[in-house]
Amino acid sequence: MKTYLVTGGAGFIGSNFIQYMFEKYDNDINIINVDDLTYAGNLDNLNSINDRENYKFIKKNICNANKIRKIFLSNNVDYIVNFAAESHVDRSIRNPEVFIRTNVMGTLVLLNIAKEFWQQDDDNFKKGKKFIQVSTDEVYGSLEDKHDYFYENTPLDPHSPYSASKASADLLVKSYINTYKFPANITRCSNNYGPYQFPEKLIPLMINNALEGKKLPIYGDGKNIRDWLYVKDHVKAIDMIINNGRLGEVYNIGGHNEKENIEVAHIILDTLLELLDKEDNRKKHIKKNLIAYIKDRKGHDRRYAICPNKIKKELNWYPETSFEEGIKLTIKWYLKNNQWMKKITSGDYLNYYEEMYH
Numbered sequence: 001m002k003t004y005l006v007t008g009g010a011g012f013i014g015s016n017f018i019q020y021m022f023e024k025y026d027n028d029i030n031i032i033n034v035d036d037l038t039y040a041g042n043l044d045n046l047n048s049i050n051d052r053e054n055y056k057f058i059k060k061n062i063c064n065a066n067k068i069r070k071i072f073l074s075n076n077v078d079y080i081v082n083f084a085a086e087s088h089v090d091r092s093i094r095n096p097e098v099f100i101r102t103n104v105m106g107t108l109v110l111l112n113i114a115k116e117f118w119q120q121d122d123d124n125f126k127k128g129k130k131f132i133q134v135s136t137d138e139v140y141g142s143l144e145d146k147h148d149y150f151y152e153n154t155p156l157d158p159h160s161p162y163s164a165s166k167a168s169a170d171l172l173v174k175s176y177i178n179t180y181k182f183p184a185n186i187t188r189c190s191n192n193y194g195p196y197q198f199p200e201k202l203i204p205l206m207i208n209n210a211l212e213g214k215k216l217p218i219y220g221d222g223k224n225i226r227d228w229l230y231v232k233d234h235v236k237a238i239d240m241i242i243n244n245g246r247l248g249e250v251y252n253i254g255g256h257n258e259k260e261n262i263e264v265a266h267i268i269l270d271t272l273l274e275l276l277d278k279e280d281n282r283k284k285h286i287k288k289n290l291i292a293y294i295k296d297r298k299g300h301d302r303r304y305a306i307c308p309n310k311i312k313k314e315l316n317w318y319p320e321t322s323f324e325e326g327i328k329l330t331i332k333w334y335l336k337n338n339q340w341m342k343k344i345t346s347g348d349y350l351n352y353y354e355e356m357y358h
């Protein structure tokens, strides 16, 4: 029975991954979730699996080598799936230090402990072990030409402190692959959306603001393009890469769902109007004039677009959810889980929101 050490499993993508894995493998796997529960970590995301005997939550910082070593001493870890990160670009512009600590130093700690426990001799690692570094398309920088795409061999050209920290972590993983033949894959996916996403990110922020009758803040001219990937398609790809990805390879994961931010805002408003009951009071807030253009993000990348041909060809993965379908599923989830959103947006989030948008 394989044991997965998932880091950052109480966050958006990590919690979707853990849920997907238990739905698929049920009692045939063990998962240990190591998460330090920063502002973005939320154990409510895992309510449905908390009581499982083959699941363990450990509240620890991935930078703490002694604690991570203890986990390896008492468990036979087969896979590390490293989601733990500071993940919001706007926060990285205000406070880069913690991004370097968690995203770079934290990854180094995990690499070193995995190497300590998995290496057999100078040139060999135990069979069946693998480290998955969950990275991002942002490490490639920004595309200006609308016919251009990010490929796995596109040179790294990060622009924000966040993407610089993710690119640094990727280079560390790559150096371990090259130097020690360390068993790892790096995954680089495009913008995720779906259930349990923290409302600092564009899509849940727009949904929540529209429901509360607040402005929908659009940076700059609203024409920046992101390539939206439904989170369930992403976590499925990660499972496939763990099982069948060739050791040492990088895999891009993208949805071919490119949209301008302004288009996303309109789709959200239209979908809310379609999904809300006639009698729902919130419906009367939802008007196109909620859209408000505000000052642009510093260094705002213009366009991201992934070419996912390698993972399609090698692993037969393809995104199953179109944006039109995914956004409906997402909005339905947020409507049904209003309490989840209320709990998050009533705490520290209010201070963040005030500082960011007023």
Ligand code: NAD
Pocket (backbone or CB within 6 Å): 007, 008, 009, 010, 011, 012, 013, 014, 034, 035, 036, 037, 038, 039, 040, 041, 042, 060, 061, 062, 063, 082, 083, 084, 085, 086, 087, 088, 102, 106, 134, 135, 136, 137, 166, 189, 190, 191, 192, 193, 198
């Ligand atoms: P998130 O911010 O929702 O969750 C991050 C999780 O990591 C939280 O639970 C947090 O508590 C935990 N964490 C943070 N610092 C930690 C530390 N030092 N030790 C232990 N736990 C810590 O992020 P997400 O959107 O779920 O992203 C997950 C991963 O995917 C990140 O590595 C991110 O860079 C990458 N990624 C995200 C997207 C996206 O669109 N969300 C796209 C591409 C790549």
Ligand code: TDX
Pocket (backbone or CB within 6 Å): 087, 088, 089, 090, 135, 136, 137, 138, 190, 191, 192, 200, 201, 202, 203, 205, 217, 218, 219, 224, 225, 226, 261, 297
């Ligand atoms: O209020 C807003 N207004 C706005 O116009 C916010 C929060 C965002 N935006 C724009 C900025 C981007 O062009 O929307 C786009 C998406 O923004 P974010 O949701 O902050 O995502 P992005 O900066 O593209 O980064 C995301 O995708 C790659 C994730 O946050 C990263 O973790 C991931 O690596």
